[in-house]
Amino acid sequence: MRKSARSSTLATVAAIPLLAFAGCADDSSVSTVSMGLDEFSISLDRSSVPAGMVRFVGENTGEDLHEFVILRTDLALSALPLDASGDVDEHGAGLEIIGEVEDIEPGMTGEVTLDLAAGRYVVICNITETEPDGTVEHHFGLGMATTLIAK
Numbered sequence: 001m002r003k004s005a006r007s008s009t010l011a012t013v014a015a016i017p018l019l020a021f022a023g024c025a026d027d028s029s030v031s032t033v034s035m036g037l038d039e040f041s042i043s044l045d046r047s048s049v050p051a052g053m054v055r056f057v058g059e060n061t062g063e064d065l066h067e068f069v070i071l072r073t074d075l076a077l078s079a080l081p082l083d084a085s086g087d088v089d090e091h092g093a094g095l096e097i098i099g100e101v102e103d104i105e106p107g108m109t110g111e112v113t114l115d116l117a118a119g120r121y122v123v124i125c126n127i128t129e130t131e132p133d134g135t136v137e138h139h140f141g142l143g144m145a146t147t148l149i150a151k
């Protein structure tokens with residue numbers, strides 16, 4: 001009897017996230033892109049979205065401070081313009097900033113909803129930090145960049 005009550009509790013708990021997910025899916029006008037940010041990569045749960053309203057949800061699963069910046073560009077990741085310090089020049093030629101969420105602490109999640117026209121986008125973390133030993137880490141250069149297509 002006790003065992004059966006326990007499984008029933010588990011089933012109830014499991015149903016909550018499913019209901020929450022269904023609630024999001026019902027809002028068919030907004031697509032969601034879930035992202036994981038860590039040292040040093042940005043992973044997306046999809047490589048393309050329908051053009052229109054897109055909700056970006058980025059969880060910092062790493063140990064450093066991260067951010068995400070969505071830029072409209074046709075440039076390859078390796079061809080993004082850099083500024084003098086070695087960060088991506090977000091105002092550089094061939095780039096258009098669409099939106100960003102700065103300073104996401106480890107374990108925290110940042111989100112932003114943007115209206116994306118059809119096209120190619122890159123998602124980057126443009127944070128640079130200096131470690132206690134003097135090592136300078138450009139998160140973009142270390143691999144925190146990926147692409148997303150809106151169509």
Ligand SMILES: [Cu+2]
Nearest residue numbers: 066067125139
């Ligand atoms: Cu970062």
